[in-house]
Amino acid sequence: MDIFIRNAEKKDSLLLFKWFNEVDSLKFKIKTQKRISIENHNKWFDERLLDIKTYIWIIQDKNNNPIGQIRFQKLDEKFYDIDIYIARENRKKGIASKALSLAENIAGVKSLRAIVNNNNNTSRVFFLKNGFKINFENKSFIQLIRN
Numbered sequence: 573m574d575i576f577i578r579n580a581e582k583k584d585s586l587l588l589f590k591w592f593n594e595v596d597s598l599k600f601k602i603k604t605q606k607r608i609s610i611e612n613h614n615k616w617f618d619e620r621l622l623d624i625k626t627y628i629w630i631i632q633d634k635n636n637n638p639i640g641q642i643r644f645q646k647l648d649e650k651f652y653d654i655d656i657y658i659a660r661e662n663r664k665k666g667i668a669s670k671a672l673s674l675a676e677n678i679a680g681v682k683s684l685r686a687i688v689n690n691n692n693n694t695s696r697v698f699f700l701k702n703g704f705k706i707n708f709e710n711k712s713f714i715q716l717i718r719n
Contacts, residue, residue, distance in 0.1 A: 577674045580641065586610075588613070589608075589617075628642075642656045650683055685718075686715070687714070690710070696714060700716070705718065
């Protein structure tokens with residue numbers, strides 16, 4: 573499937589809010605597994621758009637339909653944390669790997685860290701397949717890194 577990514581814009585806030593609150597997204601969250609309010613989401617999203625250490629892209633298909641998002645956010649001196657969400661109907665098509673490659677090329681970011689819920693085997697496999705190595709693991713989460 574041909575895809576491209578574009579910078580997220582203010583108009584994307586509601587879409588990302590919807591995706592964040594999807595049941596299949598919430599069940600694998602580490603910090604919160606509860607729905608968030610639109611007010612809290614909008615505050616967070618506005619802050620991310622202004623943050624020079626955050627990249628947020630909307631993944632789109634060849635018809636410009638949004639099919640997911642990818643975010644790099646520098647919370648650590650060495651790494652950008654990565655977050656990827658692909659809408660359910662577009663999974664298992666290689667979209668996340670393509671989006672990751674596109675995002676890395678645009679941002680020029682090489683050192684990435686993924687923090688994955690220990691129950692999220694799909695994400696674990698995805699990151700290992702894309703060259704990440706397990707750096708730390710406990711009962712709650714796995715930290716994978718790629719330099």
